Amino acid sequence: MIPDRLKKLRKQAGLTQKQIAEKIQVGQNSYSNWEKGNRTPIQPTIDKLAEILNTSSEYLTGITDDPTCIKISETDLDTAIDNSVAYDGTPITDHDREIIKNYLNEYFSNKK
Structure with missing residues (x-):
């Protein structure tokens, strides 16, 4: 493969x-x-x-047959979150960071 x-x-x-x-x-x-x-x-x-x-x-490696399915790197994800703020302008909490990471990983892994 x-x-x-x-x-x-x-x-x-x-x-x-x-x-x-x-x-x-x-x-x-x-x-x-x-x-x-x-x-x-x-x-x-x-x-x-x-x-x-x-x-x-x-x-x-053949796990997917979709060549456009690009996995987001942890570094890129962390950088994006670090450059973000909550709706009220406060920094993102560690709890919110994990929720955002899980959501984005799920979203991108299912996007075809």
């Missing part, structure tokens, strides 16, 4: 194997082996590849 999807998305993005390898700081040979199915990248690398290829690690 990963090899076919990597190759397809890389070509759609107009990138070479060398360009992607450089972006994730691995050798072109390593990346080539992933596309050939000789090796499988570890999860943190799959996450980086998904980000570069504008998709989700769930799509690359």
Whole structure:
């Protein structure tokens, strides 16, 4: 699953194997082996590849068949919440933060 999807998305993005390898700081040979199915990248690398290829690690690994289903990162979610305030202008409480995170994760995971 990963090899076919990597190759397809890389070509759609107009990138070479060398360009992607450089972006994730691995050798072109390593990346080539992933596309050939000789090796499988570890999860943190799959996450980086998904980000570069504008998709989700769930799509690359075959959990979903929807390439547009992009998982929001915890860092991006925390940053968005940090830049928000409650309706009354006060900072977001930790309890509200968890409610917002759960809601957004559920919303984006079900969006197709």
